[in-house]
Amino acid sequence: MLEIKNLHARIAEDGTEILRGIDLVVPKGEVHAIMGPNGSGKSTLAYVLAGRDDYEITEGDILWNGESILEMEPDERAAKGVFLAFQYPMEIPGVATMTFLRAALNAVRKKRDQKELTTPEFLKVVRAKAAELGVSDEMLKRPLNVGFSGGEKKRMEILQMSVLEPTLCVLDETDSGLDIDAIRIVSEGATKLRSPDRAMLVITHYQRLLNYIVPDKVHVLAKGRIQKTGGKELALELEKSGYADFTGKAA
Amino acid sequence: MNVTPLKTKAESQLREQFDAAAANLPGSGWVSTLRARAMDAFTAEGLPNRRIEEWKYTDLRERLRDIPAPGTAKPTDVSTADLNEALGPLAAIDAERIVLVDGAYSADLSKISAEATTIELMSLAAMLEKAPPWLEGKFSADSGVVVALNTAFMSDGVLLKVRKDQDPGKPVLLVHARTASEPSALAVRNVISVEAGGKLTLIEAHVALPGAARGALSNVVTDVTLADGAACDHIKSLVDAAGSTHLATWNTKLGKDAVYRGFQLTASPALARNDINIIFNGEGSKLDLSGVFLARGSEHIDTTLVVDHAVPHCESRELFKGVLADRAHGIFQGKIIVRPDAQKTDGKQMSQALMLSPDAQFSSKPELEIYADDVVCGHGATCTEIDADLLFYCRSRGIPVDEARAMLTESFVGEAVEKIEDEDVREAIETLAIGWLRVG
Numbered sequence: 033m034l035e036i037k038n039l040h041a042r043i044a045e046d047g048t049e050i051l052r053g054i055d056l057v058v059p060k061g062e063v064h065a066i067m068g069p070n071g072s073g074k075s076t077l078a079y080v081l082a083g084r085d086d087y088e089i090t091e092g093d094i095l096w097n098g099e100s101i102l103e104m105e106p107d108e109r110a111a112k113g114v115f116l117a118f119q120y121p122m123e124i125p126g127v128a129t130m131t132f133l134r135a136a137l138n139a140v141r142k143k144r145d146q147k148e149l150t151t152p153e154f155l156k157v158v159r160a161k162a163a164e165l166g167v168s169d170e171m172l173k174r175p176l177n178v179g180f181s182g183g184e185k186k187r188m189e190i191l192q193m194s195v196l197e198p199t200l201c202v203l204d205e206t207d208s209g210l211d212i213d214a215i216r217i218v219s220e221g222a223t224k225l226r227s228p229d230r231a232m233l234v235i236t237h238y239q240r241l242l243n244y245i246v247p248d249k250v251h252v253l254a255k256g257r258i259q260k261t262g263g264k265e266l267a268l269e270l271e272k273s274g275y276a277d278f279t280g281k282a283a
Numbered sequence: 284m285n286v287t288p289l290k291t292k293a294e295s296q297l298r299e300q301f302d303a304a305a306a307n308l309p310g311s312g313w314v315s316t317l318r319a320r321a322m323d324a325f326t327a328e329g330l331p332n333r334r335i336e337e338w339k340y341t342d343l344r345e346r347l348r349d350i351p352a353p354g355t356a357k358p359t360d361v362s363t364a365d366l367n368e369a370l371g372p373l374a375a376i377d378a379e380r381i382v383l384v385d386g387a388y389s390a391d392l393s394k395i396s397a398e399a400t401t402i403e404l405m406s407l408a409a410m411l412e413k414a415p416p417w418l419e420g421k422f423s424a425d426s427g428v429v430v431a432l433n434t435a436f437m438s439d440g441v442l443l444k445v446r447k448d449q450d451p452g453k454p455v456l457l458v459h460a461r462t463a464s465e466p467s468a469l470a471v472r473n474v475i476s477v478e479a480g481g482k483l484t485l486i487e488a489h490v491a492l493p494g495a496a497r498g499a500l501s502n503v504v505t506d507v508t509l510a511d512g513a514a515c516d517h518i519k520s521l522v523d524a525a526g527s528t529h530l531a532t533w534n535t536k537l538g539k540d541a542v543y544r545g546f547q548l549t550a551s552p553a554l555a556r557n558d559i560n561i562i563f564n565g566e567g568s569k570l571d572l573s574g575v576f577l578a579r580g581s582e583h584i585d586t587t588l589v590v591d592h593a594v595p596h597c598e599s600r601e602l603f604k605g606v607l608a609d610r611a612h613g614i615f616q617g618k619i620i621v622r623p624d625a626q627k628t629d630g631k632q633m634s635q636a637l638m639l640s641p642d643a644q645f646s647s648k649p650e651l652e653i654y655a656d657d658v659v660c661g662h663g664a665t666c667t668e669i670d671a672d673l674l675f676y677c678r679s680r681g682i683p684v685d686e687a688r689a690m691l692t693e694s695f696v697g698e699a700v701e702k703i704e705d706e707d708v709r710e711a712i713e714t715l716a717i718g719w720l721r722v723g
Contacts (some may be wrong), residue, residue, distance in 0.1 A: 082679045083678075111681055122677075125694055125697075126695065127694045129364060136682055140680075
């Protein structure tokens with residue numbers, strides 16, 4: 033279970049306060065959506081969960097399975113099962129996708145006291161999951177994300193998520209920049225990972241992604257706080273009314 | 284003769300060493316004259332210093348305080364196993380092997396299986412003793428004081444020729460092994476020629492065997508001539524933890540429709556200066572030069588190249604990447620000259636340094652001298668730290684910070700290493716570079 037308690041965070045460099053007291057609980061087995069206008073703090077929340085050091089936590093706590101993760105480095109969090117699918121996945125020239133996946137998987141397995149996979153075992157795991165997401169062998173040989181289209185990069189994020197088998201999946205604007213077909217492939221990939229052992233936090237600006245990844249709960253984030261919580265129907269209401277009620281501005 | 288007195292102890296030592304050794308250096312007749320002339324040129328100028336533009340960042344007058352005694356070429360009991368260990372991954376390459384031990388050609392350790400109809404190999408010392416008149420024309424003109432010193436002191440090296448339209452079929456590994464337990468100064472000259480239509484992959488490996496003294500000084504000049512339609516991949520590897528000073532010069536002349544791909548890995552000398560001088564003498568030729576320089580501590584690596592487009596329709600590419608840690612200093616100077624007649628020249632140059640420490644230094648000086656009006660030429664230089672966003676991305680996937688940094692550093696140098704076409708050679712060089720990066 034993910035518990036976020038009165039979380040305050042600011043940008044380390046200039047002290048701008050972004051998160052102003054977030055309270056949120058996501059039990060295992062559930063998918064929660066965070067919706068909100070631009071600048072509401074959605075991406076900051078995602079980064080703070082993953083441990084990016086551009087932000088300072090000034091108050092509050094984040095507990096994953098009852099344990100505070102605030103003091104953990106990003107790689108320790110990954111080993112504890114935290115995974116962030118980036119809004120803008122990074123390109124790493126000179127590192128083949130397979131090499132990267134293998135380094136990541138072996139690193140988390142090592143920290144989880146699982147044995148490292150042999151090359152044939154690893155290839156088998158990756159190829160099966162890649163096929164489901166329409167990721168070709170050719171893509172796996174290329175340097176990570178280099179020259180990939182927006183849709184290919186997002187599929188690669190979901191592939192990494194499925195290979196690393198996290199228990200807390202945070203999807204940051206996974207639908208941004210994608211056409212409907214790409215959203216469907218990516219969402220199906222993410223939906224396959226729904227399980228009683230796994231919590232998911234889906235961050236999105238638009239409701240459409242939630243047609244594919246149906247959430248158990250929807251939270252509206254604005255001005256750095258959760259303003260409203262409801263069922264999946266809340267997303268549909270927001271689609272009609274916009275975020276004006278929460279930002280104090282006309283839509 | 285100008286009689287500017289030599290100013291420093293090192294300069295006087297060089298003159299004295301020459302006067303003492305001249306009679307015993309191989310060759311007489313024109314060879315002696317050549318040496319004496321070169322030594323006079325040195326005596327007139329002294330060691331290069333910061334007042335000479337090309338030596339601004341590598342002031343040898345300042346840095347060379349004490350010149351070790353010239354190495355004595357004596358056969359040492361080096362085993363192939365010792366040699367292979369020092370060569371590391373390069374030893375596994377299926378290659379013709381030529382070995383120089385402390386600057387002297389070793390027939391015992393060299394293994395050449397190619398037919399004499401394909402390649403011709405001679406020890407330079409032996410040829411200097413015979414001093415046939417044609418040999419004089421094989422040496423490039425002394426392009427500076429370092430080459431002049433090499434000409435004066437050269438004790439041995441190899442003459443390697445690939446015959447017309449021939450291809451030895453496998454790379455030629457030219458090993459420069461240092462074994463001497465006392466610091467010594469070596470001057471080695473190699474003369475490589477690929478005749479018309481011939482092909483050669485040459486790997487120059489500079490290694491120190493266990494027990495080799497720190498503080499050695501080597502001056503290695505490689506004169507390369509590619510005739511019309513010849514192709515040569517020239518790879519150099521210097522991975523040296525033994526605190527040596529390495530002065531190396533490639534003087535390469537390209538005929539018509541020739542292809543020359545050069546790569547230099549320079550890792551951890553105390554001081555290295557790599558001069559690369561390329562001249563296009565025939566149209567339609569291509570040059571692709573790349574390199575990786577790796578330095579930590581107070582190591583100093585200077586790569587200075589001059590690419591002279593003397594004729595039209597040639598293409599040149601340069602990509603040099605450096606990783607600099609601690610207080611290391613990397614230098615890249617790249618001059619591209621495009622002569623008035625050299626229309627349709629296509630030249631691109633890039634140098635990039637990755638700084639692993641705030642105290643490391645990178646000096647980059649690209650120079651374009653263009654006298655023709657219909658050319659495409661460009662250059663760029665960057666100096667960066669490891670990208671914090673990329674580092675976070677890797678760590679968010681569970682990769683520990685040290686490994687993530689290593690991975691990103693490897694990917695940085697990988698772009699240059701990928702330029703090596705021969706897969707076995709590329710992998711060996713990659714292994715050597717990664718070995719260096721992972722130690723830090």
